Amino acid sequence: MLDAFEIVRKNLGLLGHAFLVTIELNVASIALALALGTLMGIGRVYGGRWAYRVLGFVIDVVRSIPILVIMVWTFFGLPLLLGLRVFPAFLAGVLALGLHSGVYIAEIVRGGLASVRTGQMHAALALGMSWSQAIRRIILPQAAIRMMPPLSTRLVRNIKDSVLASTIAVQELFWAANLLEGETAKPFPIYTTLMVFYFLVIVVIARALDRAYLRVAARGAA
Amino acid sequence: MFFWPAFWDTFPALASGLLVTIELTLLVMPCALVLALVLALTRLYAPHPLARIATGWVELWRATPLLLQLYWLYYVMPSEFGILLPAFTAVAFGLICNVSAFLSENFRAGIASIRVGQRHAGLSLGMSESQAFFRVVMPQAWSRVLPETASMWVELFKETSLVSTLAVADLTYRALALRTENYRTLEVLTALALTYLVLAYPQAKLSDWLYRRQRVTE
Numbered sequence: 021m022l023d024a025f026e027i028v029r030k031n032l033g034l035l036g037h038a039f040l041v042t043i044e045l046n047v048a049s050i051a052l053a054l055a056l057g058t059l060m061g062i063g064r065v066y067g068g069r070w071a072y073r074v075l076g077f078v079i080d081v082v083r084s085i086p087i088l089v090i091m092v093w094t095f096f097g098l099p100l101l102l103g104l105r106v107f108p109a110f111l112a113g114v115l116a117l118g119l120h121s122g123v124y125i126a127e128i129v130r131g132g133l134a135s136v137r138t139g140q141m142h143a144a145l146a147l148g149m150s151w152s153q154a155i156r157r158i159i160l161p162q163a164a165i166r167m168m169p170p171l172s173t174r175l176v177r178n179i180k181d182s183v184l185a186s187t188i189a190v191q192e193l194f195w196a197a198n199l200l201e202g203e204t205a206k207p208f209p210i211y212t213t214l215m216v217f218y219f220l221v222i223v224v225i226a227r228a229l230d231r232a233y234l235r236v237a238a239r240g241a242a
Numbered sequence: 243m244f245f246w247p248a249f250w251d252t253f254p255a256l257a258s259g260l261l262v263t264i265e266l267t268l269l270v271m272p273c274a275l276v277l278a279l280v281l282a283l284t285r286l287y288a289p290h291p292l293a294r295i296a297t298g299w300v301e302l303w304r305a306t307p308l309l310l311q312l313y314w315l316y317y318v319m320p321s322e323f324g325i326l327l328p329a330f331t332a333v334a335f336g337l338i339c340n341v342s343a344f345l346s347e348n349f350r351a352g353i354a355s356i357r358v359g360q361r362h363a364g365l366s367l368g369m370s371e372s373q374a375f376f377r378v379v380m381p382q383a384w385s386r387v388l389p390e391t392a393s394m395w396v397e398l399f400k401e402t403s404l405v406s407t408l409a410v411a412d413l414t415y416r417a418l419a420l421r422t423e424n425y426r427t428l429e430v431l432t433a434l435a436l437t438y439l440v441l442a443y444p445q446a447k448l449s450d451w452l453y454r455r456q457r458v459t460e
Binding site for chain 2: 080081083084085086087088089090092093096097100101176179180181182183184186187194198201205206207208211212214215218219222223226
């Protein structure tokens with residue numbers, strides 16, 4: 021049975037390269053999602069009634085569409101809408117994952133910001149801070165700690181969703197596995213290795229994030 | 243540039259796929275609820291080795307990508323174990339295992355959050371263990387896990403779209419097939435996204451409403 025895994029060992033180069041693409045895809049999309057989510061979350065809490073409603077609607081719309089459909093639409097549909105001839109699959113993957121995770125993060129940020137008592141904002145303003153200083157220095161640091169557990173969940177989810185980029189031919193790990201399976205017709209060693217690999221990566225990341233949270237949790241207590 | 247007739251014509255073409263999507267959701271959810279309850283109870287009350295195995299099983303399904311799980315079931319089961327599964331059965335089985343793993347974690351937390359005194363009170367009134375669980379603990383736990391379960395339902399509805407990659411003719415599959423027939427990519431894919439939106443949006447709102455209504459304040 022172990023001989024079967026020879027096929028994986030022989031192709032470690034291909035898989036390793038594809039894993040790098042998976043890392044790039046996740047780093048880029050998570051960065052985009054964090055930026056987007058933070059802006060939208062702040063907009064919902066401090067932007068007034070209309071920003072609250074409009075952003076809320078945008079968030080609900082994106083939440084209601086499967087990530088696979090968002091991804092396929094972004095890759096095939098968006099360039100047609102924009103009149104672009106060339107649209108890199110990697111870029112489409114980053115945009116789709118970033119938008120999808122971003123709206124979930126927006127809700128996490130909103131909840132985190134809303135959990136910081138309004139007295140904190142008043143105190144910062146009374147000390148002469150500007151509004152943006154108060155958010156950056158007083159509100160966000162406290163909210164950030166409370167946001168960590170749901171953010172970790174989202175981050176892990178982003179890693180799992182990133183395999184869907186294989187459907188728009190982003191040459192990430194699952195895409196490489198499918199390529200290898202197509203060439204060799206040996207699904208067992210290939211998909212099993214991938215399963216174990218994703219399991220280990222995700223468990224290690226999830227545990228590390230848990231630990232990091234426990235270390236700072238006390239400072240985020242209300 | 244956006245060809246409206248092609249857009250409108252997409253919806254009837256998706257109807258048969260929509261039925262498969264709904265069928266899959268309606269089939270998977272009840273099975274997953276039962277399996278999740280069994281898993282949660284095993285983890286909470288079963289003897290040590292059994293509880294450990296259940297935990298490992300849940301972690302396995304939670305910590306790997308769903309698409310990979312579906313591929314594994316569909317391709318490896320026949321090639322390695324000689325179990326030839328029709329695509330629909332394979333993906334339904336995969337979705338049940340995946341969804342039940344997430345639900346069981348939620349159930350476990352919900353059941354554990356009901357104070358042990360409730361069970362004791364039930365027992366002291368002369369109830370049996372199972373009576374105390376099903377009549378006293380479970381109803382209270384259920385109202386706590388309901389919102390999460392509702393949002394899992396919405397998740398499941400969306401995640402059935404992954405079965406299109408294994409040629410199960412669901413909503414997404416029909417749209418992608420239609421796209422290769424008429425090359426009206428933007429119209430077809432937009433209609434697809436809109437179909438999911440119209441169907442999932444009320445469900446998501448309902449689950450939000452449950453969250454607000456069931457918020458625990460102790």
